[in-house]
Amino acid sequence: MIYKLFQAIDQTLGIQQAKAxxxxxxxxxDPIVAQISALTVVxxxxxxxxxxxxxxxxxxxxxxxxxxxxxxxxxxxEKAKAEIRVIWGDFLKAQHLEKHPDTHALVHKIMQLxxxxxxxxxxxxxxxxxxxxxxxxxxxxxAKGVATKRAKAPYAPALExxxxxx
Amino acid sequence: xxxxxKVTGNSLTPRFQTGDFVxxxxxPFFFAPVKAGDVVAFHQPGYGTLIKLVESLDPVSGELTVxxxxxxxxxxxxxxxxxxxxxxxxxxxxVAKPR
Numbered sequence: 633m634i635y636k637l638f639q640a641i642d643q644t645l646g647i648q649q650a651k652a653x654x655x656x657x658x659x660x661x662d663p664i665v666a667q668i669s670a671l672t673v674v675x676x677x678x679x680x681x682x683x684x685x686x687x688x689x690x691x692x693x694x695x696x697x698x699x700x701x702x703x704x705x706x707x708x709x710e711k712a713k714a715e716i717r718v719i720w721g722d723f724l725k726a727q728h729l730e731k732h733p734d735t736h737a738l739v740h741k742i743m744q745l746x747x748x749x750x751x752x753x754x755x756x757x758x759x760x761x762x763x764x765x766x767x768x769x770x771x772x773x774x775a776k777g778v779a780t781k782r783a784k785a786p787y788a789p790a791l792e793x794x795x796x797x798x
Numbered sequence: 799x800x801x802x803x804k805v806t807g808n809s810l811t812p813r814f815q816t817g818d819f820v821x822x823x824x825x826p827f828f829f830a831p832v833k834a835g836d837v838v839a840f841h842q843p844g845y846g847t848l849i850k851l852v853e854s855l856d857p858v859s860g861e862l863t864v865x866x867x868x869x870x871x872x873x874x875x876x877x878x879x880x881x882x883x884x885x886x887x888x889x890x891x892x893v894a895k896p897r
Contacts (some may be wrong), residue, residue, distance in 0.1 A: 635893050638819040642804055650822075650839045650849035652807035652814060653872040661869075723869040726853065775869075 661723045663769040667793050669712035670746075670762040674789045676705035677755045706750050712765060713746040719772060728775040738768055762791050769794040799823055801886055803839055805849060809866030809873070810837070814849065817895035822887035831855075832862065832882070837889040840864075840880050845872070847886065 641647060680701045683694065720739045729735050745761040748754060766782075773780045779797040784790045805818040814820070814837070822839045832838065836852045840862075850864035850873055861879035865871060874880065 635819065635896060638802065638804075638893055641802070642819075647802055647804045647819070648847060649806045650803040650820065650847050651845065652805055652809040652811075652816075652849050652866060653845060654807055654809045654866070654868060654870045721875065725867075725869055726865070 661719050661772070663715065663719060663765065663772050664793075664795075666712040666715035666719075666765050667762070667769060668785075669708040669715065670749075670758070670765050671785055671789065671791060671793070672708040673705050673712070673749045674755065674758045674762060674791065676701045676708070677753055677758055678789055680705075680753060681755075709746045709749040709761070712761070713743055716742050716765065716768060719768075723772070724775065728771070732771045732774075735768075735771060738764060738771075742768060759791065762793075766792070766794040799825055801839070803847065803849070809868050809871035810849065810851065811868060813837075813867060814892065815895060815897075819893040819895075820849065820889045821891040823890050824885070824887045826888045826890060827885075832885065832888065838862070838864070839886040839889070840884045841886060842877055842880065842884065845877065849889070 638647070680698060683697055683701070688694070716739060720735070724735065742761070742764045745757055745764055748757045749761050770780055773794070773796050776796075780794050781797040782792045782794055785793050800821055800823050803820050803822060805814050805820060806816050808816065820837075820839070832852060832855065834852050834854050837849065838852055839847060839849045842848050848864075850866060850871075853863045853865040853874070855862055856879065859879070860882050862882065862885075863874040864880055865873045865875075
């Protein structure tokens with residue numbers, strides 16, 4: 633009754649709008665980009681180690697390949713950090729953080745591991761980077777109400793990733 | 799003193815949805831200051847009239863941090879704190895669209 637009255641006023645006089653504004657498009661977030669980027673960092677370290685292990689002359693071909701591996705490692709470590717920052721800053725809300733109070737510390741850990749992965753050729757740190765992002769993915773999917781599973785990535789390096797169990 | 803507004807957008811769902819009507823007023827602020835948990839309407843430059851949930855109040859500047867109930871809400875994370883002078887009022891009556 634009251635709603636119909638207000639609706640009639642709106643239709644005849646027009647009522648000012650109060651926008652409960654959202655980003656457009658709404659809700660397209662997925663930690664998989666960060667996970668794959670972190671995995672790429674590990675893969676680049678493996679390729680660098682393989683190339684070095686082959687021995688032989690340190691010629692321009694060698695330096696070209698090594699430079700490309702380093703560039704991709706740099707790019708993907710930064711990409712993973714950026715993706716996590718977006719989900720952390722834009723998607724996660726107070727109620728999610730209340731449920732997972734260690735999230736801020738986890739994100740800080742991811743940022744530091746990402747930086748370490750750029751600065752050094754440290755496979756252990758890169759694997760920890762993947763695992764910390766997996767932990768973040770677990771929190772993200774739980775916030776979305778989606779169950780998860782762990783499975784080995786179907787490509788090298790075949791490390792375990794957290795996937796939504798759809 | 800009273801202002802009738804029509805809600806559009808999804809940032810406060812499921813509590814407030816597109817098509818709902820609200821009456822906002824500054825009268826409650828004469829009796830109690832705005833506080834976390836209040837739903838308020840305010841003018842935000844570049845966005846127009848917005849309706850959001852008050853998350854916190856800066857005790858020094860008196861500025862409000864506003865939020866939505868949806869992750870994609872455009873709120874103080876995007877446009878920063880809201881000055882008290884921008885407030886149009888607190889929601890004192892909510893008439894939900896029949897669903």
